[in-house]
Amino acid sequence: MNTVGRRREQLREFLRDRRARLTPEQAGLPAAGRRRTPGLRREELAMLAGVGVSWYTWLEQGRDITVSAEVLDAxxxxxxxxxxxRGHLYTLAGLNPPCHTADSGPAINAQTRNLLDAWGTRPAVLRDRYWNVLAHNDIAHAVFGYDTPTPNCLVTYFTNPRYLALHDTWSAAAPAVVAAYRADSARCPADPGFTAVITELRTRSTEFARLWSRHDVGTPTQAVNALHHPEVGELHFDTTTLTLADQPDRHLVLYNPRPGHDTSRRLEHLHRLRLAPPA
Structure with missing residues (x-):
């Protein structure tokens, strides 16, 4: 069986199972008489969704029919x-999963907070879908010099003098950074959170405006990050972004000193200068 055939088979099994789990009482329908099979009938489900019985039957059978996002939502x-x-249903029906607009909120659970702090003398940042920094460890604040209560990683990259000081390194990485942000924002094209960041940067950075107009798209999971710190000099990192399984709109960015540079020693020195307790 090919991929399409297997996907339709899974769609059929998924819809039948979920329909069988839903009782008439749960759906707000009268439970008239005994039923030979559990759950709702196809006719009842079609009525609740506002679609034709034949169309829903074909959908549940996994037939090759045209499916719109609006009808699938119903x-x-x-x-x-x-x-x-819901996202799984979209995938099985051959559509892009819907944008999850629900936000996990500002609270940071204890496990994530402990992970940030356990990264020690290496920067670690928790950001949301818009790349706003929600939490970070102490060394991250010392390295990046965040000057707003909720800094944005993309805005920081294009406006922070610490990044811009290493012009050649910054210019080489900037296109990939913008391409990654376009890929993230494309999942929720009407989301005002993305629009606000893009609008702000277009007015503050001509280079961002130029790169954004290219419509490049990429989703790098790892990237090289470099900046010039006013106290300890050049810092070079390998960065890895991890998505929290229970909060897919939260992303953990871990910065590890890049081999071949003196970043580890400089971070230790910065830690002693700014963060170590007095003797």
């Missing part, structure tokens, strides 16, 4: 699917 709502289940 089916998902009728089935009372969770956000992960």
């Amino acid at each position: 089916v998902a709502t009728a089935l009372r699917l969770t956000a992960p289940e």
Whole structure:
């Protein structure tokens, strides 16, 4: 069985299972008489979703039919699917998963806070989907010199003198940074959070405006990050971005000293200068 055939088979099994789990009482329908099978009938589900019985039957059978996001949303709502289940339904139906607009909120759980702090003398940052910094360890603040309560990683990269001081390194990495942000923002094209960041940077950085107009797209999971710190000089990092499994709109960015540079020693020196307790 090819990929499309297997996906349709999974769609059929998923829809049947979720329909069988939903009782008439849960759906707000009268439970009239005994039922030979558990859950809602196809006719009832189609009525709740506002679609034709034949169309829903074909969808549940995994037939090759045209499916719109609006109709799929109606089916998902009728089935009372969770956000992960709704995304799964989209994938099985051959559509891009919907944008999850729900935000995890400002709270940082203890496990994530401990992980940030455990990164020790290496910077670690927790950011949201818009690349706003939600939390960081102490050395990250000392390295990047955040000067606003909720800095944005993209804005910082294009406006912070510490990055701009290493012009050649910065210029080489900037296109990939912008391409990664375009890929992230494309998942939620109407999200005002992305629009606000893009609008701000277009007015503050001509180089960002130029790169954004190129419409390059990329999703690098690792990148080289370099800056010039006013107290300890050049710092070069390998960066890795990890998505929190239970909060997919939260991303942990870990900075590790890049081999071949003196970054580790400089970080230790910065830690003693700024963060170590007095003797």
